[in-house]
Amino acid sequence: MATSTAPQDLLTPDAPPTAGSEPLEAPKRRNPLVFVILAVVLIAGAILGWTRYQFSQAHESTDDAQVEGDVYPILPRVAGPVTAVKVEDNQTVKKGDVLVTIDPADYQQRVNAAQAALLAAQAQVTAARAQVAAMQAQVNTARTNIGMSDANRAKLQKDLKRSTFLRKADIIPQSDFDAVQANLQSTSAMRSTAEDQVKVAQQQALASQQQVAVAQAVVKQRQADLDNTKLQLSYTTLVAPGNGYVSKKNVQPGQVVSPGQQLMGIVSSNKTWVIANFKETQLENMKVGQPVKVEVDAYPSETFQGHIESLSAATGARFALLPPDNASGNFVKVTQRVPVKIVLNQEDPQHPLRAGMSVNAIVQVK
Missing domain, CATH: 1.10.287 (Helix Hairpins)
Known part of the structure; x- marks a missing residue:
């Protein structure tokens, strides 16, 4: 009875390779440092995500906010030719300083x-x-x-x-x-x-x-x-109503002005505040007196501390020129925003805030 003979490589796996055959490569071992780095990244990501989650539960933020301040319009009460303009744009003035004189x-x-x-x-x-x-x-x-x-x-x-x-x-x-x-x-x-x-x-x-x-x-x-x-x-002598900076000067000597014509504006330097427009869904836990961190785009490396002074009694849309009328039949629900007034705890003379600057307001609600 004839018996089949097994191939030589199967019978003698440890036999040296014959001439002309390629050697087998040994399996590579993975570096354990890769697993350590991967684990550290995952743990750090989890910690960061949990921290961000906890932060979001205790804070409300918006970048729909800007710095506000008092702006005094300079309007003549009598008509006549202007004889002198005493100030220039962006000049600092004090209350009572003469700005413009009209021929008396x-x-x-x-x-x-x-x-x-x-x-x-x-x-x-x-x-x-x-x-x-x-x-x-x-x-x-x-x-x-x-x-x-x-x-x-x-x-x-x-x-x-x-x-x-x-x-x-x-x-x-x-x-x-x-x-x-x-x-x-x-x-x-x-x-x-x-x-x-x-x-x-x-x-x-x-x-x-x-x-x-x-x-x-x-x-x-x-x-x-x-x-x-x-x-x-x-009234032929127009004076500054308060301390501030001259802005938008629009008058020259010899110009004939009329009552109510705006000649310039005085941006008050006494106090500024922030108006942050929060979504109505963010107001559940928001109250007067809560601390606020203000980040100003003009000073990216600085943060300002403040607090909520008041919340508006109406949404911003209520004060629009054409407020929405939801009873007209074409109703689309849009999340409204409510202005919130934020005042700074302390002014920083080295980093003055100008009216109109964009800011990011973060309120600690819990």
Whole structure:
């Protein structure tokens, strides 16, 4: 019975290779340092991811934020040609510094005219008071005449009694008796006339007092006109309403300006703050007073510490020129943003914040 013989390489695996055959390569061993590095990377990634997760659970952030500050518009209240511009763009100014002057000649002329009208009105008051004094003197004179008439009448009445007795005794002639009667009647008429003069003089005095009141009212009106013209004259000098920096200067000497025309702006240097527009879904745990870290694009290596001062009572869309009307029928739900005011705990003079700078606000809500 024939038996098959096994191949030589299977029967003798350890036999040396025959001539002309290729040697077998030994398997390569992996470097254990690769596994160590891979493990370190995985662990570091896991730690970083967990840290980021924990951070996101305790903080809310947004880059839809910018620095805000007070900007004072410089608007003239009177019209006229500009005679001088005292400042330049980006110049630092203090409250009360003169910025622009408008030609005051027309307004000074109005002040002079108002002063002259006031003096004339005051003279009218003086004349009216003098008229009152004159009328009062006439009243006193008329009352004096009444007193003199009463005295003469009393004397003539006594004379009439004596003359009546003497005439009955036929001691005096009838002509003397008639003369006494005539004098008594004349005195009575004079007294009546004096009483009428008192009434007329009193009415004239009352009218003069009313003229004084009218003249005093005119004086007040002229004084108001003078004050108004002085106020208009003061408007020809435009001063800085606060400390800050000149911005957007748009006026030159010789230019004719009109009331309400913006000539420049003053950006206040007293205080700045941040307005961060957070999504409405980020406001659940956000409260006033929570600490905030502010990162400013202009200073990438600096961070600023602040806190929430207030939250807006309405979303930003409510203040838009054309606010959305969800009752129109075409409704698409859009996540709204709510402005949040953030103030810095401390100003950094070395890194001043300018209004309009972009920032990233991170609020610690837990």
